[in-house]
Amino acid sequence: MKILNNLCxxxxxxxxxxxILNGExxxxxxxxxxxxxxxxxLNYDTYKDQIKIILFNQQV
Ligand SMILES: [Zn+2]
Incomplete structure (x- = not known):
């Protein structure tokens, strides 16, 4: 299987x-x-939001 997106x-x-988490x-x-x-x-909320986007495809 090939990794399509190599960017973090x-x-x-x-x-x-x-x-790779949920395709990201x-x-x-x-x-x-x-x-x-x-x-x-200080970055906790930022990371939390980005993880939410990845896992649940939520846009903030
Ligand atoms: Zn990174």
Whole structure:
């Protein structure tokens, strides 16, 4: 199976490693951020919204 989109959905970086979540590419760096982020982090809401878009195809 060929990866159609090699650009990270979160940061837009072109990278070969990372995960595919519901058809969207997430690079290793962003994956780590998502895994380790806490609600105290300033970027928490941004990441949460982007994950929501990926998982549920919600537009914000
Ligand atoms: Zn990324």
């Amino acid at each position: 959905f979160m940061c837009g970086e072109s990278t070969s490693d990372g995960i 590419k997430i690079c290793k760096a962003c994956e780590d951020k998502i895994v380790n982020i806490t609600p105290k982090n």
